[in-house]
Amino acid sequence: MTTESLLPAPPGVSGDAFRHAMARLPTGVTVVTTQGPDGPVGCTVNAVMSLSVRPPALLVSLASESRTLDRVLECGSFAVNVLPWSARHLARQFATGTAAQRFAGVSWQPQRGIPVLTAASVAAVCEVGSSVHVFDHALVVGVVTCIRADEQHPTVLYGNGQHRVGG
């Protein structure tokens, strides 16, 4: 690396340069779900992290204008559904369209009143602990009230493509 290879700074970091670089930080792929007034709602989210063990808590970042965010805060509970490789198509399905279109053909079960996707390799049902707006996103702390996981190969988003991990 040379000094020149680092792009110069504010306002020098363009949105494109930032997006390009951050796409090279691998992430898991999840669908965040909750119960809306008219039925289950959800959206694809790549920005999820483990936060603390005591209490068991995770953090989800949702765009401030996200309809799912509004429903999560109204409901007070949500689920993080980690997509295995076998269900990677759900990332696209939960990225656009109406709630009904997103859930069309998708198997789910209510768990503590929150829709949990049957295909998820990890499912964590959370109560909203707190939320804070930072720039154009909301960081939502979820205190985990139910969790299960299996050993399916996960999906990793990297370089704008989906990749399978582990054999």
Added chain:
Amino acid sequence: MTTESLLPAPPGVSGDAFRHAMARLPTGVTVVTTQGPDGPVGCTVNAVMSLSVRPPALLVSLASESRTLDRVLECGSFAVNVLPWSARHLARQFATGTAAQRFAGVSWQPQRGIPVLTAASVAAVCEVGSSVHVFDHALVVGVVTCIRADEQHPTVLYGNGQHRVGG
């Protein structure tokens, strides 16, 4: 999935069950670095996410007792160094020992006064925008002032093991 496969809730989600499940959410592997009063310091961090494009910002979660956290907040700037597969050994090196031991044999360059690892596949130098303590961690918002990325295969942490992504 059956209802029974979801473990019951607070206080029913044990630390072990939570750790086991969250290890199945794949993450990138980074080293967060900053300049301490006695030289470069840093630690391995798996909890990093992109936050916003305007301004270009990311979020890092550090344990409240982390020495690196103290140095980051004192300095006001830090770098996120994403580890490619070829530098995956640095995750272990930056997880224990003194600052001198962590940087032993590691090539780095100062960038805006912050040590940036030569081996990083993505390097983002940030100014601390804000920070908030949640449970036993601090969430640090970094506004990105320099960023560069290359196409090296990244390292993914999954199921407590490191995996290579993409070919």
